[in-house]
Amino acid sequence: MPSGSSxxxxxxxEHIKEGAEKRGTSExxxxxxxxxxxxxxxARSGESKSASKTSTQDPKSSSQRGGQRSHSGSEGPTKDQLYAEAKKKNIDGRSSMNKQELRKALGR
Structure with a gap:
């Protein structure tokens, strides 16, 4: 955090960092x-000295968006991400599945 933060x-x-760590993200x-x-x-609330255009003109704040843009690339989540989700949901046969099969098994 920058010095002088409220x-x-x-x-x-701290709340965001702890939440990300609970989801398995590295420290x-x-x-x-x-x-x-x-x-x-x-930047959105005018507390910083400088701000990028996207920071101030994005119609939704990051808290409202709630990860909406994460994993939304051209191919969506990676095979490893799908596998991790399948592991959490205890899907049988996941180790021999390809990306397409993992998507199907997860209902995506």
Whole structure:
């Protein structure tokens, strides 16, 4: 977190970081996600000295979006991500499935 951040932003940073770590994200990546999210919120509310155009003109805040854009590339989630989800849901035969079969088994 940048120095001079408000206690609210510090709490927000910790909350986002802990949530990302609970979902299995590495500590380094969780810190990056939390910092980017909090910095974007600071820019949107005018708390930062500089801000990118996308930070201030995006119609939805990151909290409203709730990960809506994650894994939305041209092919969606990777095979490893699908496999991890199948493992959580205890789907039989997942180790021998290809990406298409994993999608089908997960109902995607």
């Amino acid at each position: 206690p609210k932003r510090e709490r927000q940073y 380094k990546r969780a810190k990056e996600i939390a910092a980017r999210t909090v910095n974007k919120e600071r």
